[in-house]
Amino acid sequence: MRIGLLTEGGYPYARGEARLWCDRLVRGLGQHEFRLYALSRDREQERAGWVDLPAQVTQVRTAPLWTAEVDGTWYGRRARRRFAQHYGDLAAGLCAGPAGAPGQGGYSPAEADRFRSALYGLAELAREEGGMVAALRSEEAVRALERVCRAPGAPRAAREARVTDLLLVGAHLEQALRPLSLDWYEEGELGSVDLCHAAAGGLAALPGLLARHFHGVPLVVTEYGVPLRAHYLGSADAPPAVRALLAAFHGRLAAEVYRSAAVLTPGNTHVRRWQERCGADRSKVRTVYPGMSAARFAGAGERPGGRAGAAGAGAEPGTLVWVGRIEPSKDLVTLLHAFAAVRQRVPGARLCVAGSAPDPEGAAYLLHCEELAGRLFPGDPPVEFVEMGGPAAPGLADVYARGAVIVLSSVVEGFPVSVVEAMFSGRATVSTDVGAVVEVVGGTGLVVPPRDPRALAEACVALLGDPERRDRLGAAARARAMELFTVEQNVAAFHRIYLEVAGRCPARRIAEADAAAPRPFAVPAELRVAGAGSVEVTR
Template identity: 20%
Template sequence: MKICLIAEGSYPYVAGGVSSWIHSLMHAMPEHEFIIYAIAAERKQQGKFNYSLPANAIEVHEFFLDDHLYEEAKSGKRYHLSDVQRNSLISLVNGSNNVDWAALFQLIRSNHFTNVGEFLSSKDYYDLVEDLAKTKYTHVPFTELFWTVGSMLLPLFMLVRGDIPKADIYHAVSTGYAGVVGALAKVIYNKPLILTEHGIYSREREEEIIKAHWVKGYFKDLWINYFYTLSNSIYTLADEIITLFERNKEIQVELGCDPEQIRIIPNGIDIHDYRHIVRTVQDDTIRIGAIVRLVPIKDIKMMIQAFALVEQQLPNVELFIMGPAEENEEYYEECMQLVQLLNSQKITFTGMVNIKEYLGDIDFLLLSSISEGQPLAILEGFACSKPFISTNVGSCRELIEGRPNDPFGPAGFIVPVMHYEEMANYIVKLCLDESLRLEMGQNGFNRVSSHYTRQAFIRSYKEIYQELGTVR
């Protein structure tokens, strides 16, 4: 069977998290062939993979969201849109869930479009923005609205006009642009479409846009609603929607998913991969770790602030932040500047490393994200009997405290998002209590061994592929 995995901003360019999940899935299914449809921000990322592809990954189809910068166009054309096409475009920029995606795809891929830039220089596009200006943005400069809407639509239209590899099943690992590609494949080829949503993509984009400096205040709602609308494309067209935990399912239902269509399949890990990890250093230093990409959504600054408070109270602590910094070098520099400003002496940024070489000597781990799905980092820590202190995002509370009727005790502590003082207090508590660290670490190991196995995770997806792949 040939399966097309559609990923945005992750595999194979970015290590960890969703990328590790994709890599593990392919390795576990040598009986299937996989095509990777990889969506990245910039063409300069082309071919710069962080993974050695498995033998059954037969193709990587790359798409770059900045490709629209290279298009040229003539202005003033009239496309003579039908009412359905015009209304779908209006719904798309209005943030409505009433987009007729099949009609929109047909329009964008039709021969009427010589290129995308030409449409965004057309009279039809001008009319579209004028309608938006009159109905929703009456006090916003028209030229700003005109260029803002264009910057939203350009990468989307380029994506829709692109080639879609042929496969037996299409499997998007997020909504957003990846979800649009999946929906487009469904419309073109009428093949089974699966969505696995690790975190809630539209919520994550909302959080980023609220904080973003590049979006003017009066356009933030325009961008936020736009990403919710994009997500709706695959919510309405997917044959199977998979999420990782109950709270994610509740949010998906709030956003318009049919609850009967959603299946919960947790992430899984093979604890046997970690059985050789042992402590190699015997001293009184408490070593704290973080397995994390250095990007704003992980809120590394909060972690740094918390550790700086701990460092003032305890002399024998070290923090190892283990993960790549290349994805957002500007944010990495800001983190380094914060370390210097707080005069922290015992924080080490390791860069991309084999975490198994560090975990044996780590006493416990931290996660300070403002948004997560079901972090593999926590499962990896639990597989080594390491407790966690985490912000209350995604399924972190469920992982650390257990689901209802879970027989195991807490495997760490949960703190509010951005509350570095409370995180510092719990760090000190664990640093001073070795027996508590050991007890919580054992609880985490028992929980991951019982409820989050790689065997169960892979078996579930094999069954889904087999079920959908034999229908047609």
């Protein structure tokens, strides 16, 4: 099969989200042909270059979201009228109040249809005219936003929008709609793949929506985080009018992505609930946990002979380990106060904080935590801060191996990678109840409320004082992780989904220049038919 893999801010770039799982997916499905269509987020990401790509990646097309030059396309009178109509309808959809209609992301079916028609109308205009960067940056676009914000019935936040607010919203919409001007939707591009797989929702899925609209290509959408939730959090400091209008745009786009996708694959129940809240049809949803490499943690997680190791095997007695990206959402302040309480009960306890602070905010937070640790533990502090990622940094598996107990103290979390890595290492865990933590841990670790240092300390003391319980939990955690969270289960799940989608959709025979005759798939796709004898059908 030919798979059009759609990314935004990730694979094939060396830096960015979803890079690792996309690479593992592509390498694990060598029987398929992959064509990558990647949107980059900034100049630094492009400068970092690409990862090494396997042979099954036959084509890579990239486009920046962070910049776009005027493409020289200037509309005539008729095209300007069409643009004004469609852009005005799209803008009007951002000011329509939710009607609570199920299946439409909380908006009325009429308003959802209006937004959908406007979006695809703009796409058709851009395809016919060769782009619309100049039109999206035009004064007409700003005037259209102003008209709908001043119209009777518009929300209060929109009515109070200032000119500077409208300019900010217009600039954001111009950036978000740049994929409409790309030349990715012809027969030799996304028009000739068997299915599109978006590695995230939101803007990453927009090219897939257009391939479906123009050519009927089915779309699979994977979300391990929630782009809509990330937008809500990221725009918290914006002016109220800007926040309201952009939230409406991204909410409408998410609802259209979920409506159009043939299959949605959330990475956990937390993401699945968001999708259903935005109108996703439950019958389309298949939960697929992220696939992670277990081999690197085998030394900590297994005894000789492949048996599950004890949670304390090789660990430093009384040592708590925290691993992750250092930023305020990880709430290391609560962890340090909890550890102060642990030291009162377990005087020999130690804490290892292993992570990296790759941005100024994280660096400032790390400095604050180091100063707090110095105040809480004067003299010879029992808290060690270990920088990860550098040439002299210890190996990740070695860090987990040090811990008798692995701790997660976050107040915001999607899929808790560090918890899964601890489970692969056969370690007992204490985690805060955020994101998908309860779903991941199951009954193999202790979960406490976030921002509660007393509860966090009590759980840590309970495990530090009970080695047999730590052993049982660690062994059960490794067994659970090996069953649910390996690369192999992730790749196998997507292979089944590809065949399911291909089996439901009509074969689109596309003649290629180098082919003697049209062929429906680049590689024949097997569809396993349930029944006696488990018959295999090829098409």
